[in-house]
Amino acid sequence: MTEISTRQFIIIAIVLLLASKLDTMLAVVYSVASTDAIISIILNFVLELLLIFAITVVIKRNPDTNLFELLKKKFTVVGAYIIILLLGLYLLARLVYCYQELYSFFLEFLYDDFSPYIFALPTFFVTGYLAFKGARSLGRTLEIVIWFILIGLAISVVCNVEYMSFVSNMPYFENGASPMLDGTWRSTFFFGNSLCLLFFVGKVKFSDHFIGKTVGICAITSLITVAICFIIYDVFGYAMQYVIFALSEYAQYDPFILELQRLTWLTAIVDIAKLFCATSVFVYGLGQIGKSVMKTRSTLIPIIINFLLVFSIATIINYDLYTLMDLVTSVFSFATLGLIALTIIICIILMIKRRQNEQKFIQ
Amino acid sequence: MEIKKRIEYFKKLFSDTTDLASREIKTKDGDTVGILWIENVIDQLLLTQGVIKPLQNFSKSGNDDVVKQATEKFVAFSKVNEPKDEQTMIENILNGFVAILFENTEKVLVVECASWKVRVPAEPPTSAVTEGPREGFVEDFITNLALIRKRLKTPNLKVDKMKIGRETNSQVRLIYLKNVADPQIVSKIKKKLNRIDIDGIVDSHYLAEFLTTSKHSIFKQIGSTEKPDVAVAKILEGRVAILVDGSPIVLTVPYILLEDLQSSNDYYTTPARATILRYLRLTAAIIGIMLPGLYVALLTFHIKAIPIKLLITIANSIQGIPLPPLLEILFIIFLFEVLYEASLRMPRYMGLALSVVGALILGDTAVKAGLVSSPAVLIVAITGVMSYTLPEQSTQISMLRLIFTVIGGVLGVFGIIVGTFFLIGYLVNMDSYGSPYLAPFAPYIKSDMKDSLKRQSIMQMKKRPKSIHTDNARRQKDDRD
Numbered sequence: 001m002t003e004i005s006t007r008q009f010i011i012i013a014i015v016l017l018l019a020s021k022l023d024t025m026l027a028v029v030y031s032v033a034s035t036d037a038i039i040s041i042i043l044n045f046v047l048e049l050l051l052i053f054a055i056t057v058v059i060k061r062n063p064d065t066n067l068f069e070l071l072k073k074k075f076t077v078v079g080a081y082i083i084i085l086l087l088g089l090y091l092l093a094r095l096v097y098c099y100q101e102l103y104s105f106f107l108e109f110l111y112d113d114f115s116p117y118i119f120a121l122p123t124f125f126v127t128g129y130l131a132f133k134g135a136r137s138l139g140r141t142l143e144i145v146i147w148f149i150l151i152g153l154a155i156s157v158v159c160n161v162e163y164m165s166f167v168s169n170m171p172y173f174e175n176g177a178s179p180m181l182d183g184t185w186r187s188t189f190f191f192g193n194s195l196c197l198l199f200f201v202g203k204v205k206f207s208d209h210f211i212g213k214t215v216g217i218c219a220i221t222s223l224i225t226v227a228i229c230f231i232i233y234d235v236f237g238y239a240m241q242y243v244i245f246a247l248s249e250y251a252q253y254d255p256f257i258l259e260l261q262r263l264t265w266l267t268a269i270v271d272i273a274k275l276f277c278a279t280s281v282f283v284y285g286l287g288q289i290g291k292s293v294m295k296t297r298s299t300l301i302p303i304i305i306n307f308l309l310v311f312s313i314a315t316i317i318n319y320d321l322y323t324l325m326d327l328v329t330s331v332f333s334f335a336t337l338g339l340i341a342l343t344i345i346i347c348i349i350l351m352i353k354r355r356q357n358e359q360k361f362i363q
Numbered sequence: 364m365e366i367k368k369r370i371e372y373f374k375k376l377f378s379d380t381t382d383l384a385s386r387e388i389k390t391k392d393g394d395t396v397g398i399l400w401i402e403n404v405i406d407q408l409l410l411t412q413g414v415i416k417p418l419q420n421f422s423k424s425g426n427d428d429v430v431k432q433a434t435e436k437f438v439a440f441s442k443v444n445e446p447k448d449e450q451t452m453i454e455n456i457l458n459g460f461v462a463i464l465f466e467n468t469e470k471v472l473v474v475e476c477a478s479w480k481v482r483v484p485a486e487p488p489t490s491a492v493t494e495g496p497r498e499g500f501v502e503d504f505i506t507n508l509a510l511i512r513k514r515l516k517t518p519n520l521k522v523d524k525m526k527i528g529r530e531t532n533s534q535v536r537l538i539y540l541k542n543v544a545d546p547q548i549v550s551k552i553k554k555k556l557n558r559i560d561i562d563g564i565v566d567s568h569y570l571a572e573f574l575t576t577s578k579h580s581i582f583k584q585i586g587s588t589e590k591p592d593v594a595v596a597k598i599l600e601g602r603v604a605i606l607v608d609g610s611p612i613v614l615t616v617p618y619i620l621l622e623d624l625q626s627s628n629d630y631y632t633t634p635a636r637a638t639i640l641r642y643l644r645l646t647a648a649i650i651g652i653m654l655p656g657l658y659v660a661l662l663t664f665h666i667k668a669i670p671i672k673l674l675i676t677i678a679n680s681i682q683g684i685p686l687p688p689l690l691e692i693l694f695i696i697f698l699f700e701v702l703y704e705a706s707l708r709m710p711r712y713m714g715l716a717l718s719v720v721g722a723l724i725l726g727d728t729a730v731k732a733g734l735v736s737s738p739a740v741l742i743v744a745i746t747g748v749m750s751y752t753l754p755e756q757s758t759q760i761s762m763l764r765l766i767f768t769v770i771g772g773v774l775g776v777f778g779i780i781v782g783t784f785f786l787i788g789y790l791v792n793m794d795s796y797g798s799p800y801l802a803p804f805a806p807y808i809k810s811d812m813k814d815s816l817k818r819q820s821i822m823q824m825k826k827r828p829k830s831i832h833t834d835n836a837r838r839q840k841d842d843r844d
Binding site: 008114119 | 774778805
């Protein structure tokens with residue numbers, strides 16, 4: 001049953017593209033790739049766009065089935081479970097990171113002291129509510145919230161453009177291509193968000209040129225995001241590796257704005273909205289996985305279990321964002337790179353199998 | 364049965380009520396005829412001149428049916444009939460008919476002489492316009508129906524009759540355009556109304572509660588209007604209007620949130636002006652909901668976010684206030700709501716005194732006494748005024764204001780963001796008879812954006828809103844047709 005329109009699907013894709021990219025990711029990539037960070041980001045965006053393209057083709061070609069059914073049909077039940085669980089692990093890691101990012105952000109910018117329990121309950125409740133209500137609810141909510149995010153982002157960025165200097169990112173390839181490649185694969189974790197789009201298989205009402213529109217708009221969003229990353233890198237220069245919440249600290253960089261203090265608030269709200277939306281989509285994906293695996297009618301129990309897992313992991317790592325960032329640049333990014341490659345291969349197999357079936361039918 | 368005994372019998376059926384009047388009349392032939400009616404609901408002059416006098420002059424000719432001959436006597440009346448059973452006759456008497464009982468026959472004749480006391484259609488106090496029609500609905504549903512008919516002179520206008528309430532027997536009318544309204548929506552409404560088994564409905568708001576889909580929601584789910592032009596505009600868009608006898612409020616279904624952002628005045632002014640006004644209303648509503656919560660959140664958790672000059676002013680004002688910001692704002696909101704409730708119920712001549720008490724004693728003196736600060740009073744006053752830019756949503760706005768104040772005071776800006784997310788998520792899930800509550804924003808409906816926050820020229824609105832399911836989308840002839 002179709003639940004979301006093409007427009008809503010594209011908005012979800014935009015939110016996933018933006019999530020985390022303008023915050024901790026910039027510092028993580030810069031710490032590895034230094035001045036070549038922007039090239040690493042471009043390469044990762046190309047990879048994510050490729051992923052989006054592959055997923056949209058699969059969605060377009062399979063309008064009447066959900067992801068789990070589709071995987072079961074093409075890769076047997078065992079294969080489907082393995083793929084779904086791998087996706088689930090990624091989403092869980094991503095959810096933990098998003099949740100931790102959001103909490104650290106509050107602690108850094110908005111509160112002197114903020115209990116993780118007080119943070120957890122409302123966050124889990126609202127993101128869980130949106131995810132529990134399903135794709136339709138998620139799509140419609142994001143349809144409204146996206147405007148706040150985009151307008152806030154535009155204002156935040158435009159106000160500080162005058163402080164950028166084109167030289168602080170130079171020179172590129174100072175130490176050959178290896179820092180750039182290192183930066184690319186050590187930050188892939190942030191570029192796997194679009195894997196979540198797989199959970200919208202069979203739920204999108206297509207408009208004309210569905211694939212073209214989706215990929216085109218995502219490409220434009222990626223270009224704009226790269227441009228913002230470029231501006232931020234230029235403003236901060238070598239200090240970038242110490243800037244954890246890039247967008248918000250970027251707003252604080254301007255002495256005039258700092259005096260006003262209002263822009264930091266605007267960017268803070270944009271950041272929170274962005275992370276909230278992305279978290280809801282991740283929870284939705286995890287809910288769908290739980291529903292398929294546990295064979296429950298509703299996603300309520302899987303969502304609650306996921307929250308308990310996230311809360312436990314966050315407590316184990318003692319709510320330390322730096323521990324997570326270390327994991328991201330090593331294990332998580334390797335695993336994500338593998339998962340993205342695997343997903344693209346799966347999508348290609350699904351396309352080929354479908355084409356073979358169509359040819360058989362014609363014969 | 365003798366006429367006297369039959370009259371006694373009917374009086375018993377009416378529980379010997381004293382306002383059921385009766386009389387026996389001798390006809391020209393010397394036969395006795397009995398008449399029964401409810402006092403005060405019929406036109407006395409019509410009764411004497413139109414019923415009693417012709418009956419006195421009545422004489423039978425031949426062996427024809429006496430009731431049939433009498434019917435011909437009352438040809439000048441619009442409604443004369445023979446009720447098929449006792450129950451129908453009772454209902455007719457209750458609705459302002461005079462019942463005529465004849466000798467030697469069980470048959471009865473009823474003649475309509477009703478004369479209900481009806482208020483003259485006047486401008487409703489809640490929907491005043493600077494330009495445009497000033498007529499408003501009244502408590503009589505026949506007058507209300509006539510006000511709609513006056514504006515919709517088409518055979519496609521369908522009026523379905525219903526009666527609800529075991530004791531009140533209230534007349535209910537479903538009005539819609541047969542060629543426009545979605546039959547599924549009409550039948551769904553009919554089904555819901557038919558299922559109602561209640562002793563009585565006093566006003567259309569009783570029905571509104573039966574028609575809502577989310578029973579525990581604080582949000583309005585059924586449209587209401589006191590103006591015939593608004594009701595007609597909604598019927599033309601494909602909605603169903605519901606009239607209830609005794610109520611000046613006409614209900615309209617389906618309902619979407621945008622409806623209250625639009626005012627009938629918007630269509631009697633230029634599109635640009637209407638657009639500005641709609642943005643103004645939306646901004647005022649958002650400020651009305653959020654401002655006290657934000658104020659409390661900033662003062663409690665994020666004092667650094669307040670600009671330094673403003674912070675100094677606020678700090679000077681709140682010095683020595685015994686209550687924390689949250690309780691202070693809640694206290695003023697409580698006072699504001701109490702004053703509002705009192706002003707609604709207090710006799711009008713006491714209004715001035717209440718204003719003095721409210722503005723001077725409670726406001727000024729409380730500030731001077733150091734119980735509350737002037738910024739807090741100002742914020743509650745501003746938000747109070749702003750919530751009335753959308754008068755039909757004011758109750759929802761004041762409830763949300765309270766909720767956001769508490770959330771802001773307990774969780775700070777985080778709470779307000781979380782609350783906003785939840786509010787949006789909740790509203791997008793609401794649905795009124797197939798119409799999404801936040802349409803045309805979520806889901807985005809491009810064609811309906813022509814009359815959303817922005818109002819385009821009526822010439823450009825060639826189609827009916829897609830958010831309302833209709834059988835006929837076209838309103839105007841397209842140039843391309």
